[in-house]
Amino acid sequence: MSNAMQTLRGRCWKIFSKRSLLLCILYFFIIAGAIHRVGYISDFNPPMHVWSDPQRHWEQGIEPLRTDPMTMTDPIMYQLYIGAIAKLAAGDAKLIIFYTIILCLLMPWAWYKFFRELQTSKPAALAGAAVIIWLPSWLCIYSYYMQETLMLPLLGVALWMTWRCKRKQTVESFVTMVALWAIAGLTRGACIPMAATAAIGLWLAQPEKWKKAAYSILLLGSILIPLSIRSYQQIGLVSPHGVGQLNMIYAMSGKKEVKINYKRHQGNQVWYFGFMSPVLLIDPLEPLIDWHTQRKDKVVVDIDIDKGKEGWKKSLEENKLTLEKYRWITKENLIFLFFSASWPDSNDADVLSALNYHLRWIWAPLGVYVLICSILSWRALKKRLLLPAIILSWFIVQGLLPISVNEGRYRKPFEGLLIAQMVLLAGALSNNRRKNEENVSPALSNADETTDAAETSGGAAGLS
Numbered sequence: 001m002s003n004a005m006q007t008l009r010g011r012c013w014k015i016f017s018k019r020s021l022l023l024c025i026l027y028f029f030i031i032a033g034a035i036h037r038v039g040y041i042s043d044f045n046p047p048m049h050v051w052s053d054p055q056r057h058w059e060q061g062i063e064p065l066r067t068d069p070m071t072m073t074d075p076i077m078y079q080l081y082i083g084a085i086a087k088l089a090a091g092d093a094k095l096i097i098f099y100t101i102i103l104c105l106l107m108p109w110a111w112y113k114f115f116r117e118l119q120t121s122k123p124a125a126l127a128g129a130a131v132i133i134w135l136p137s138w139l140c141i142y143s144y145y146m147q148e149t150l151m152l153p154l155l156g157v158a159l160w161m162t163w164r165c166k167r168k169q170t171v172e173s174f175v176t177m178v179a180l181w182a183i184a185g186l187t188r189g190a191c192i193p194m195a196a197t198a199a200i201g202l203w204l205a206q207p208e209k210w211k212k213a214a215y216s217i218l219l220l221g222s223i224l225i226p227l228s229i230r231s232y233q234q235i236g237l238v239s240p241h242g243v244g245q246l247n248m249i250y251a252m253s254g255k256k257e258v259k260i261n262y263k264r265h266q267g268n269q270v271w272y273f274g275f276m277s278p279v280l281l282i283d284p285l286e287p288l289i290d291w292h293t294q295r296k297d298k299v300v301v302d303i304d305i306d307k308g309k310e311g312w313k314k315s316l317e318e319n320k321l322t323l324e325k326y327r328w329i330t331k332e333n334l335i336f337l338f339f340s341a342s343w344p345d346s347n348d349a350d351v352l353s354a355l356n357y358h359l360r361w362i363w364a365p366l367g368v369y370v371l372i373c374s375i376l377s378w379r380a381l382k383k384r385l386l387l388p389a390i391i392l393s394w395f396i397v398q399g400l401l402p403i404s405v406n407e408g409r410y411r412k413p414f415e416g417l418l419i420a421q422m423v424l425l426a427g428a429l430s431n432n433r434r435k436n437e438e439n440v441s442p443a444l445s446n447a448d449e450t451t452d453a454a455e456t457s458g459g460a461a462g463l464s
Contacts, residue, residue, distance in 0.1 A: 026126040033133035041101050044143040047093040054145040062086045069262045072235045075242040077187040078147040104142040108133040110156030117163035119427030128423035136356035140345035147188050148412055154184040162198045174212045197393040236308035245312045247404040253299035253319040260301040277405040284340035333406040334399055338364040342408035370421050380428040391417045
């Protein structure tokens with residue numbers, strides 16, 4: 001019996017020592033990563049890069065009463081964030097850097113909380129957080145005024161609240177989850193299909209359905225109805241999350257550039273905008289393959305704001321998709337999504353941005369690898385399908401629907417979700433291994449007891 005206890009004690013000490021060493025290593029990488037983030041944002045910060053899209057986002061935030069069509073096209077939440085930090089900083093660049101650093105550090109913390117709720121292994125959650133905190137794609141973007149800087153932490157919190165709701169199954173946890181997803185969706189529209197998948201999936205699986213539905217509808221109505229009235233008054237559309245029709249027409253047209261002309265009879269107001277996606281300026285598969293986009297020429301969109309949907313419907317009809325056109329546009333969109341550089345945070349300005357540019361190659365192969373591992377480990381995962389369903393909803397909407405000309409930065413949610421799936425796999429396999437070891441230990445202990453009993457019996461027989 002004493003030998004069995006010593007063996008078990010030795011095994012426990014061995015496991016404890018390995019776990020402690022692993023945790024210390026992970027904490028070291030996370031702390032070092034946090035320090036690195038502070039230093040990086042101090043050296044390469046948003047006030048240094050006020051041009052193109054970052055300039056547009058900055059100006060929309062510091063001028064809260066702007067109602068021009070381009071301001072109404074973008075979702076409102078990032079504009080509110082920029083307005084808040086601009087007001088708090090009072091134009092001081094150092095204070096803006098300070099608030100950017102806070103947001104930059106909150107992001108990996110939010111995803112760590114999600115990883116802890118996602119599965120029970122603390123080392124797996126810390127490993128996921130260490131990857132997130134050192135990921136160039138999720139650091140370099142914080143050098144710019146871009147919507148992704150706010151979307152990434154909000155997405156992490158929304159996912160955290162989703163798995164919290166999955167565990168608690170209360171009305172309060174469900175409504176909290178809906179509120180966070182609503183805020184994330186008002187920051188970037190890419191969060192909306194993931195929000196729908198999460199909310200519908202949990203609503204169908206949990207009790208108190210009607211109470212959860214009623215409170216959620218009331219909450220969403222209080223947020224979206226005022227925003228819908230605002231958009232209808234200013235742009236003639238009921239579009240609380242921003243006007244996505246422009247990007248959709250651009251994507252469906254198959255053209256390289258888009259020019260849009262707005263006019264409003266009241267006040268004789270006229271606006272002219274034109275742009276081209278930066279992804280079309282660089283061949284995404286170089287230097288491996290000499291591949292070029294088929295997009296050519298320019299699509300022109302004329303919108304009379306006073307006529308509401310009429311101009312948008314006409315433009316969508318003029319640029320409607322045929323099957324052949326859908327095929328090549330979707331093929332290009334998938335190439336841009338998974339292999340193009342993330343703009344504007346991939347450049348030669350510094351080593352990390354250059355590394356971000358080259359790491360674009362890993363995500364598609366890594367996604368295939370994680371998919372195969374998830375299929376082979378389906379027993380260990382025990383039908384944990386919510387996260388794969390959220391990933392699938394993102395892929396269908398972002399990758400297969402012609403809602404925009406895809407860019408590398410649109411891939412960022414996928415990068416985080418892929419890391420989350422790896423954390424889930426690691427946690428599930430770790431739990432299975434631990435259970436197997438716990439099952440083996442009692443068996444060894446019983447075997448030792450049987451041996452001791454046999455030796456005692458044999459010794460007694462000899463004495464008799």
